Amino acid sequence: MDDKALLELVNVSVDFRGFRAVDGVSMSVKAGEIRTIIGPNGAGKSTLIDLITAKTKLRYGRIFFQGRDITNRSPDSIARIYGIGRKFQGPNVFGDMTVEENLALALSGSRGVLRNLLRSESEDARGAIDGILDTIELAGARREMVSSLSHGEKQWVEIGMVLAQDAKLIILDEPTTGMTADETYKTGEMIRAMSGDRTVIVTEHDMDFVRQVAQTVTVMNQGKILAEGGFEEISANPEVIRVYLKE
Amino acid sequence: MGGIKKARLIFTRRAGINALILAFVALYPVAAGAYRTDVLAKTLALVILALSVDLLWGYTGILSLGQAVPFGLGAYIAAISDNVSRGIPDYMVTYGITQLPAAFMPLTVPAVGVALAVAVPAALSYLIGRLLLSGRVRGVFVSLITMAVANVATVYINNAQKFTGGSNGIGDITRPAPFGHALSIYGNYYFVMAAAVLAYAFCYYIGSSRLGRVLGAIRANENRAVFIGYRVSDYKVFIYVVSAALAAIAGMLYARTTGMVSPAVTGIRLSTLAVIWVAVGGRGNLTGAVAGCLALNGMERFAAGFLGDAWELAVGAILLLIVFFMPDGVIGAVLRFRPLRPAARAKGGGAGG
Numbered sequence: 001m002d003d004k005a006l007l008e009l010v011n012v013s014v015d016f017r018g019f020r021a022v023d024g025v026s027m028s029v030k031a032g033e034i035r036t037i038i039g040p041n042g043a044g045k046s047t048l049i050d051l052i053t054a055k056t057k058l059r060y061g062r063i064f065f066q067g068r069d070i071t072n073r074s075p076d077s078i079a080r081i082y083g084i085g086r087k088f089q090g091p092n093v094f095g096d097m098t099v100e101e102n103l104a105l106a107l108s109g110s111r112g113v114l115r116n117l118l119r120s121e122s123e124d125a126r127g128a129i130d131g132i133l134d135t136i137e138l139a140g141a142r143r144e145m146v147s148s149l150s151h152g153e154k155q156w157v158e159i160g161m162v163l164a165q166d167a168k169l170i171i172l173d174e175p176t177t178g179m180t181a182d183e184t185y186k187t188g189e190m191i192r193a194m195s196g197d198r199t200v201i202v203t204e205h206d207m208d209f210v211r212q213v214a215q216t217v218t219v220m221n222q223g224k225i226l227a228e229g230g231f232e233e234i235s236a237n238p239e240v241i242r243v244y245l246k247e
Numbered sequence: 248m249g250g251i252k253k254a255r256l257i258f259t260r261r262a263g264i265n266a267l268i269l270a271f272v273a274l275y276p277v278a279a280g281a282y283r284t285d286v287l288a289k290t291l292a293l294v295i296l297a298l299s300v301d302l303l304w305g306y307t308g309i310l311s312l313g314q315a316v317p318f319g320l321g322a323y324i325a326a327i328s329d330n331v332s333r334g335i336p337d338y339m340v341t342y343g344i345t346q347l348p349a350a351f352m353p354l355t356v357p358a359v360g361v362a363l364a365v366a367v368p369a370a371l372s373y374l375i376g377r378l379l380l381s382g383r384v385r386g387v388f389v390s391l392i393t394m395a396v397a398n399v400a401t402v403y404i405n406n407a408q409k410f411t412g413g414s415n416g417i418g419d420i421t422r423p424a425p426f427g428h429a430l431s432i433y434g435n436y437y438f439v440m441a442a443a444v445l446a447y448a449f450c451y452y453i454g455s456s457r458l459g460r461v462l463g464a465i466r467a468n469e470n471r472a473v474f475i476g477y478r479v480s481d482y483k484v485f486i487y488v489v490s491a492a493l494a495a496i497a498g499m500l501y502a503r504t505t506g507m508v509s510p511a512v513t514g515i516r517l518s519t520l521a522v523i524w525v526a527v528g529g530r531g532n533l534t535g536a537v538a539g540c541l542a543l544n545g546m547e548r549f550a551a552g553f554l555g556d557a558w559e560l561a562v563g564a565i566l567l568l569i570v571f572f573m574p575d576g577v578i579g580a581v582l583r584f585r586p587l588r589p590a591a592r593a594k595g596g597g598a599g600g
């Protein structure tokens with residue numbers, strides 16, 4: 001095991017009724033890096049994220065986070081105790097609440113029932129929310145209902161929620177779907193800004209975006225890791241070109 | 248329209264409706280006379296039951312079809328406590344009990360009776376909640392199981408005749424005696440009204456706390472709440488128990504207002520009715536629960552006289568109409584109604600996008 005790894009997947013697999021969606025994946029992500037996972041539709045990217053965040057139970061293999069075995073812990077403890085935050089593919093937000101309320105819900109702090117009973121909504125650290133609103137460029141929409149926002153803005157709200165969680169590891173599943181080229185670029189800059197003290201894993205389709213943010217790129221195909229390396233190296237890899245870039 | 252501006256409008260309207268209801272209820276005895284005042288006191292106890300349904304269903308999205316179980320248990324424990332505090336009740340004597348069973352001794356102390364009338368249903372709900380709400384059982388199955396529990400409770404109370412009076416129930420229950428001697432009809436009315444106001448304030452507080460926000464998040468998108476780190480089952484069990492305690496208080500007040508209890512108070516029918524009051528009034532805003540309960544019970548008084556059993560059909564028809572045309576209930580529709588600027592309703596209107 002790599003000592004410096006923040007997240008370490010060891011030979012991870014899962015079957016859905018005999019279909020192996022993730023097949024013997026081993027992967028190691030260093031603290032502070034931005035890792036991009038690319039691959040054709042159905043390659044198993046989202047399923048891999050489901051395994052890391054315990055949305056799906058792992059059948060084979062183990063997952064370590066900061067050297068601790070987190071295999072098959074409950075999803076809420078993965079988020080609360082270990083600090084792994086996740087943005088789902090396609091925005092998954094609280095549409096009937098305002099932008100500010102979405103962030104307040106995600107804001108780090110006590111998740112206990114009684115503590116929250118005795119805490120009023122307005123006592124939440126406004127400063128933290130203000131900072132996040134600036135980062136996701138939605139300061140002007142803080143009191144809008146999230147359901148009234150555009151698709152791209154909803155994506156940003158969800159990125160903001162993950163930031164509010166103060167996660168050590170942030171996993172973003174296709175954060176730029178439905179965004180204009182301009183919004184996609186801004187999202188790339190957001191991700192670059194949030195890495196460093198945090199570690200980011202992001203799955204993506206847009207190769208310009210990958211070029212913008214990537215340090216290490218992992219290419220998945222049919223549940224397996226096909227290649228891993230820097231952007232230039234990956235984009236020159238003939239097999240990657242064959243299964244993915246040419247498609 | 249901004250979320251905050253809309254929230255303020257809803258707040259003002261709700262405060263207005265609440266003030267009207269409160270004024271009506273507070274002044275009702277002046278015009279109504281003793282009998283009708285006593286009838287409305289009974290309905291005010293049911294208002295607390297409706298509020299408990301709203302905590303669970305409106306706030307959190309858990310639809311229990313067995314909310315009469317904690318209500319009925321509260322009512323029965325209050326009834327037994329009241330009776331045994333004055334010796335061995337007649338119905339027990341009928342079944343050959345000459346000495347009070349040890350388990351009933353604590354109930355002879357009125358204060359202990361009150362505490363147990365709340366604590367026992369709350370504890371039972373904790374056990375049921377832990378089994379039912381910890382993730383394995385979902386959606387409609389939760390409702391079905393709570394309904395089965397209500398059925399079991401009714402059967403059990405029917406069969407445990409020695410202690411519950413069986414299908415005859417328990418009568419001869421005195422009104423509450425918070426100051427040492429039993430209250431008059433009017434005193435009891437205002438006592439129950441004060442309890443209902445406190446229950447409303449309590450539910451309102453929960454709704455405005457950060458806990459209330461988390462409950463709303465669980466209702467709207469449970470999965471998302473899990474992945475930002477909330478242990479959802481803790482929240483569900485907590486509100487399930489709090490709601491049961493509130494229902495038990497309602498049951499206790501109901502028993503001591505009506506002076507008698509029968510197995511129906513734990514049953515599926517009352518459980519379902521309580522859900523209908525909230526659905527018709529509108530869930531999630533408390534005022535809907537209060538108004539729905541008062542209006543449907545009031546209409547029942549009025550209509551049952553000439554409709555007879557057809558009243559039940561009428562309730563079904565009202566429910567269907569509301570569900571189809573006002574999914575947020577009557578109060579929900581009133582709170583959200585916007586006569587001006589229909590264009591603002593268009594999607595994305597006024598948003599920053």
Ligand SMILES: Nc1ncnc2c1ncn2[C@@H]1O[C@H](COP(=O)(O)OP(=O)(O)O)[C@@H](O)[C@H]1O
Pocket residue numbers: 016021039040041042043044045046047048
């Ligand atoms: N819960 C599930 N049940 C059955 N099949 C699934 C499930 N989740 C994903 N799959 C399948 O696993 C494969 C990988 O899907 P996914 O991880 O969503 O791919 P990607 O995110 O790379 O597009 C797909 O063939 C998909 O149909």
Ligand SMILES: [Mg+2]
Pocket residue numbers: 045046047089173
């Ligand atoms: Mg995917």
